[in-house]
Amino acid sequence: MRHRLKDVAERAGVSVKTVSNVVNGYVHVRPDTRARVEEAIAELNYRPNLSARHLRKGRTGVIALAVPELDIPYFAELARYVVTAAADYGWTVLIDQTGGRREQERVVASGITDHLIDGLIFSPLALTAEDLAGLDGTPMVLLGERVDHGPADRVVIDNVTAAREITDHLIKLGHRRIAAIGSQRTDEGASARLRLAGYAEALRAAGLPYDETLVAPAPAWHRADGAAAMRGLLTAGVRPDAVFCFNDTLALGALRALHEAGLRVPEDVAVVGFDDIEDGRFSIPTLSTVAPDKERIAQLAVELLAHRLDGDRAAPAKELSAPYRLEIRESTQAP
Amino acid sequence: MRHRLKDVAERAGVSVKTVSNVVNGYVHVRPDTRARVEEAIAELNYRPNLSARHLRKGRTGVIALAVPELDIPYFAELARYVVTAAADYGWTVLIDQTGGRREQERVVASGITDHLIDGLIFSPLALTAEDLAGLDGTPMVLLGERVDHGPADRVVIDNVTAAREITDHLIKLGHRRIAAIGSQRTDEGASARLRLAGYAEALRAAGLPYDETLVAPAPAWHRADGAAAMRGLLTAGVRPDAVFCFNDTLALGALRALHEAGLRVPEDVAVVGFDDIEDGRFSIPTLSTVAPDKERIAQLAVELLAHRLDGDRAAPAKELSAPYRLEIRESTQAP
């Protein structure tokens, strides 16, 4: 049922290599020969065997995208854009879930997918720079700043400035007691650290005090963590007039907790998030947020990978920055 | 940098095949030989070349999952479970986005991934049975009932009964004017048709009239479509006391539209959805819904594929049914 070059060759009365040449668009093939071969290909519904092709060529045409979890909206949206961007290069994307577990991430990074993939786009949560050091493996592009000064190409957004700007938005509206939800231990949350830094910068610039009690940690950044952190603040008697959540799912959880506590958003408390996931455009109220250009992030990552594959694999690591913008919606207004 | 069996063989002082035997766990290898080989493997950090292995074996160890869009929460959650279930069989999952476009779906079904994949789990939106007929291609498992009586294995849930039960839940609470959002043209929305049938059945069983004006179509099942449909109903002067949305994203959109219209959920209007996506557990109000067992769906699909791969490829198509349950949350209460 499945045919090979040989079958096509026999049917068209040419050599195997000529069929290969036709399939690969080699120029020096007489038009009538080409036509005969193409006819045979169509009749047999021939499709190249990629395993064989790639064994021969050393390239597979498949790249992997490794993310912590697919059902985290941010990663789902990102995955979508990566798949689309990769299609422009004729690549298929294989998606790996690491669960954010360091062990699994290390396995992925060291090439669990073996010779199956040409390159890897990697959004690590728990991986350290040491894990990456001394990897002979496949070319890799990292997303986000989880791994500092790693040996690999990287796409980031300016988290500090973005966090400062969204905090500034709250300050400009007149908020004074601005809580932050999502801080993490330094060694595990690089994004958290940078966003917290931006938050602190904005407060300082406005002459507002940095109040430890207003900063709530969140072990992970899921809705449940946001809800728990917000409840924790309220239970502790902390009563902010605005909350900066370090991502949108945290913010959606916080909205939920505020609602349960009988507080209105934005009338009693303003809430902002980060990531601009689709939920936030339909939540009640809709969510003001920092909107990183996910499409651009995906494009840049794929581009970096393409350069790395075609060019010098030993070239120094590049870091590209993707743009973002503020999306102001219903969840913020003056107190 | 990358080593082959040959390199390991030379280092261990054995034949290539013996190394292969060790790698594949063949029994008849003397312990000391095995140890020597394993040492060499470790020293060289040898990893098998999957392209070569699969060229030889005819299997790739990769299956594809084709879904309309990754950033639709239902599919993202499903994808997560499929990846996990496939891992139990040692399979890697390659995720394809069809965008729900028939052309793209046809391409995927006919094997765009060529010889790269052993099988396909496919959640089609626009594909017809004719598109699938006469496909020589890879073994396939369909999710959902989009394609009737297709030639392929299938995993479904009992949409009619589930829809009847959730509608019944609304009726039991005392609702009488129950709207339905998400109907589609018969030829494109099999799930829509079945859920509508269940809705109608429940009304009939309760002696309630089936009122055309209460049924709103939705071209796609995104939040925006749900919001638009709900707004449409309200603008037309229709004032239901409950709404059955054919999936959760529609329901989240409807919540949004009701909120904008100044109607309270569940006090003024009760709302139910279908799918049990995570958003619905944190929305305001939290969403009553039909919760299909997505983990089970994924397991069954992978299992069917495994059987098809190992067993008789010409065996008649099987259809398995996955369980579901009702999740009653805040969005429904007596009027």
Add this chain to the structure above:
DNA sequence: CCTCGTTTCTACAACGTTGTAGGCAACGTT
């Protein structure tokens, strides 16, 4: 007519792996 270059095509080897067939010891059985 010869030479040379170009076009068109082919034969062969190789990519890294595993199935098959078989060889050589070592052992137990007759």
Add this chain to the structure above:
DNA sequence: AACGTTGCCTACAACGTTGTAGAAACGAGG
């Protein structure tokens, strides 16, 4: 002592493709 059996290992071929080298056919230029 001869024989079969078993355990352990190896050589070889093959999976389907493409790069390399080169053959055959042809035309142009001398």
